[in-house]
Amino acid sequence: MTSRRAFLKSSGVALFSLGFTAIPEFVAKAALATYNQTTRKKVLVCVFQRGAMDGLMAVSPFTDSNFTNARNRLRMSVGGENGLIDLDGRFAFHPAFKPFKPLYDSKQLAIVHGIGSPDTTRSHFDAQDFMENGTPGKKSDTGWLNRATSKLKGTASPFQSVAFTSALPLSMVGPATTLAVDDLRNFNVKVPGATSLMQSSTAESFESLYEQTSQELLRNNGKESFEAVRMLQSLNAQNYRPAAQYPQSPLANHLKQVAFLIKNSVGLEIAFVESTGWDTHVQQGTVNGQFSRVAADLSQSIAAFWNDIEQHHDDVAVLTMTEFGRTVKENGSGGTDHGRGSCMFVLGNAIAGGKVYGNVPQLAPENLADGRDLPVTTDFRALFTDVAASHLRINNAASLFPSWSGSPTNVFK
């Protein structure tokens, strides 16, 4: 792949450093056009559901009496306005996932159930780390999306891999350059009350300082910051008008910005956003309650995003992930505790959707992991590999996951 630095030099983006505010429009346009000359970029949007989603409540095996008997306060039935939404006679969406139903029906959305990590840890932090590292049972200092980034072909944009988080998530940590940003509108050097020339000279000062610092981490990240600032300045993020109605939430706000970057063809290839609040130990709720709230936010946000980028459906895939599932049986506090398998969603035009993949056994105690949890029957790396290979077109995608030798899923057409 052409290195980012080489690209920036050759395309004239380096000229920007002559002056921050006075970016000649034509140079910016030319730079952006370069990204579009090559084949259209595929974009992978990863949504990490932190806290471990109860996959059995999201997509319930509602005909399994082992399951319905294990849940008392959390039991729900199919049908009616607030009931579970039947998918295939065996599984049903929790009502809060209603916005996913049309996507499932149009076969753009697939569900992989009983998915998780072969490592049996029930610690959020370990399990999240393992999933983000892509190395169950072993912690490392690179994330799988970072390794994927370094395998992407073609010219690299400063917005090639973006996490919409205030700190870089482990998935994106590593040698390849990735960007963490909470809000694109704040992405610039700002001297309050000063003229734009003052802003630009200040930015120049900072740039030269960060370029020269002996601290490598500060130096490299400083450089990337200023390159990204220049790219963004030529777009008008402040005035973005989405083509869909998003809910009001951090997740929705971040997906909106992903849509903005996609529509502006800035070279985005991997986006990472987070959804929180899934750790439902206490009062998980049914139609209402904590689970329902976060699930509604997730499904509404993703559905809005999907409508917003309608012109780009051929190029975009959305993948959700969560560190593990929750106990089959509800606990004493009206919630569920840390378990093993959960479910993940994949959305895209190339997905062979409208189907629940994976293997969910009858949830009799003898079929459960440690006698209590939905067993992991699909290794998350099988799905991640499939997505990396089929969607991001990464050669030998399995090598993103060291020491893994399983076969990928086949959720793509």
Added chain:
Amino acid sequence: MKFSFLFVVVLTTLFLQAQPISTGKITMPWREAGLTDRQAAAHLLDRFTYGARPKDIDKVVAMGLENWFEEQLQANSNDAIVKSKIAGYKTLNMTTREIAEVYPTPGKVIIELMQQGKLKDLGDLKDSSNKEFRKTALKYAYENGYRPQRELLGQMIANKIIRAVYSENQIKEVMTDFWFNHFSVSMVKGQARTFIPTYERDAIRPNVLGNFRTLLEATAKHPAMLQYLDNAQSTAPVGTPTLLSIALDSINNMGGIKGWFARRKVNAAMERGEQMKEEFFKNTPEEFKPRRGINENYARELMELHTLGVNGGYTQKDVTEAARALTGWTMMPLGYNKRADKINDMIERGKKIGVVTEGDFLFRADVHDATEKNILGTTFKAGRGMNEGEQLLDMLTAHPSTAKRIALKLCTRFVSDEPPQALVTKVADVFTSTRGDIPSMLRTIVSSPEFWNKEARRAKIKKPFEVAMSTLRLADADVTPTKELYDWITRLGEQLYNAQAPTGFPDNAKAWVNTGSLLNRMNFGLAVATNSIKGVTTNVQELNRNTEPTTTEEALKSYLPILLPERDYTETVRMLTPVITSKEFGDKVRNQQPTRKQEMDMDDEILSEEELNSILQEKKSVDMPTKGAEKPQQQTLQNVVGIILGSPEFQRR
């Protein structure tokens, strides 16, 4: 022979246990590392305070580094400024009980509204724009003297900021942050929120320079932790023998008239209890009623995060068994003053079967799993009640994995992201020999060459709260905490009291340095220097002792030693001088008049670089005499200060 053998064992044990906790004189080997007194003082202050100001360095050198350190470990310097700044924050002196009564969680208000029939259906809450309900709820809250939780939490946050900026007992503040983060609780969890202010004040703060075991138990028994990690809801499942069921069995087996009377009395009491429960949970939706069952969340994090560490040598079985030993560890029912008498009466009677109260902590013998447990290879005999949990805390504290983990965390905080193994081992040994004496571990760190080595100096990147606080201290800002300041710290990446996971916030550069966060760091420095944050006032002239620099270059050279004392900033000067002394910089600075703003912005929009330059040339020749002929203006100075505060060197400590 046997006797003498035992005697030796006892003596050895005594010796090991009674190893004196070192106090007083330590030696810090900075001269061996080639540092001057001032450089050493700056390094020590960089690590153990929220920012080394030149005046702090003067003071520490004058009194001697070791003396300063010991004084800080005593942490009893007069904090007059802090006291006056926090005087208005009434919640800081309230008890947990008072807070629970005045600042109920929204959940509690909802339950009360439902119990009184003022809210029929939980579904009504789904529509947050439901104005009718909002009105009812607000009116109800007002009539009951309830206050909004944001007031409580705002005061807690303000207290943290004021202490970090102004306290004379800086090590205590740094350690409060450290231990709070180690035993992290978070506002992310609604049930715990109300209790976080007293958690920090009562469980953490008094123990941060004390003993680890004491600290551990204080956190384990505080409502904030009991709620945050759900132990307050963890009970023996129905059918498992509890201290209550065992007591009842023995009464049922009691013969004669004595037994008959005892049964009569107990049955009546049980019935009263049931009635009370029924009355209490009248109209409460199923979802809010307590249910019996083990919740192992706390037991797991206790081992994984608070003590042993994830590879510390425990299994899922140990977690479950520990959770059973901790069943019944819960909090006093708070915020129910109308029923206080009845509740107290019940608790008093419970003491006969092993119920214990300690402040806000309540051990409920009636729901404590009274069967035998086996944790980490040790058998816990059945039916020992609260002692089981305390024995568990003893065991975990004594475990070598705990010593290693705490030592590693301390060395990571005070030395480097990857501290030398030899140092970690040394500190772990001190943990073990002193049974968790925190000052002894800190003394060991600063007495070690590893602390003063070249590799360790400036090796840490400040985490967001440290960046923010050191900026305020070094810029000598007058600070009244505001939402805006809090939001800035959040934007830097650390939303105070809102850690997403029980791990707390990370303590390594990789987690904090990324492209987005660096821009925020630069912008924060600029915002402070330009007085753009509500509640934060700086005066760049006063900062410079009112010496007015005559050129921007002079400004740079006069502010660097103030903001980056005892650092080598030749590189910074070399890099910045061309930019700030160039004709362009002077002109740009002077082109800042508000009347010009519009014009300049428009220029930027429509002109090419070339055209713009030609106009600038023109303006220069018309408006501006030679550079440096005029003294730099206030805003120039602010900008210079802002650039230094946002510089890479300032990010290091």
